[in-house]
Amino acid sequence: MYSLILKDILIQKKMIWFAIGYSVFILFSFNSPAFADAAYIMGAMMSSYLFIMGACAYEGKGNGEMILNSFPLRRKDVVRSRYISIFVFMFFSLAVIGALGAIMKSIGLPYPQNYISMSDVMGVVASLLIVSAIYLPFYYKFGYIRARVFNMIMFLIFFFVPTYLVNYIKENSEKEIVIQLANILQTMPVWQIVFLGIILMLTLMFISYLISLSVYKKRDF
């Protein structure tokens, strides 16, 4: 399994430099007050997303999956390591942009305005895990090329649904359910919300993994 995760990284050595460059670019360009809060999230999201897609695309190319599955590996190992590599890419992207932000701030550059915050990290973790949990079963069922359409749709949903949701909540702030939810969240200590979120995410990933595994086991190459 270590070997498979290493391969996902080795094939994308160039991407590492791109991720660094891209993070600097985002920290500089998202400087207007409206966007400044989203800089860390946008940067880390985008670079993790590119890493994950890069790894999936590479395997889907030519007879990649045929060769991969000819090694002494169980399909379980292949699927599991992809799920783990998502965490690796995610933490790498967060670490890069977090460190760059800190360096830029400490040498006195005007941007970014803040250090990376816990809510930035949680935002990235939550959104990436949700996208990946939904995308990967499709990827394992249809392969990279055919799952690409889905991938575009997902990406769009991810840009528009949160905005829509926030607006919905704002517009319906009088509704019973919204008030109740807000009350519950307000009375809960932060650590409980974070903990609940983590449990939810991991459950989602685990269910997604089980679906991916069952479809991948049936795949013909």
Add this chain to the structure above:
Amino acid sequence: MDNIIEVKGLKKKYEGFSLQDISFNLKKGYIMGFIGPNGAGKTTTIKLLMNLLKKDGGEIKIFGQDNVRYEKSIKDRIGFVYDNSEFYDELNIRDVKRFVAPLYSRWDNKAFEEYIKTFNLPVKKKVKDFSKGMKMKLSLALALSHHAELLIMDEPTSGLDPVFRQEFLDIIQDFMDESKGVLFSSHITSDLDKIADYVTFINNGSIVLTSSKEEVMEKYGVVKGGKDDINDDLRQKLIGLHEGKFGFEALTSDVDSIRTRYKNLVVERPTMEDIMLYLVREGKGNV
């Protein structure tokens, strides 16, 4: 356990193509040529052996064990070479090794370095910039560097120049000993003439023949004669008959009877290509 590969009644159905009742064995110590025209089912059979496709029926045993149940430990003992290896494109040899070595329990780094040196492969160049021959050499080096007992190769020599093809065949022969086996699919039958001990011939998803090369060569003969020599009795003994302006050529599996009864005909020892060509032309009905 004498058989490295045992395939019994193997079936796989696709739309417009199906493998029907494939059965053959490969004994330890031998090289089997797996021949047939393009689209005959060679790659499908190999993919089934490697558990890359799910079979619809039948049984596959490798090293005496079910190939699905013991997939991982079986593949640890197999070296595979396919006709292209885009998979390694973005990596250089050093990175390929870093990825592949931990996958095999008996990876032999020294052997791998030796092969890379002998094959003259550049260590720092990305695989995508390799020539077809260099890519094949890399696949072969990987297949031979973990003490594999079985080599499974799908069209490894297609697209290679004659000099490297010969080199390739020599390496395969060096690899062999009485405990190992090689399954080698190809439509370039002259390669198999040189190294195969056994031949399995597949056409339209069915096995046409599977036996030792010597037996096949003795069983069949290429018959040549004048136009006037053909009669109904002879016609029945001929496979894939081709009649020209002045004479005819065909394959026969009745070599002795033709030699005794038709003394004016020439009966020559066939090549694997002759056998494949005539049998395919006949549509395998008259074998």
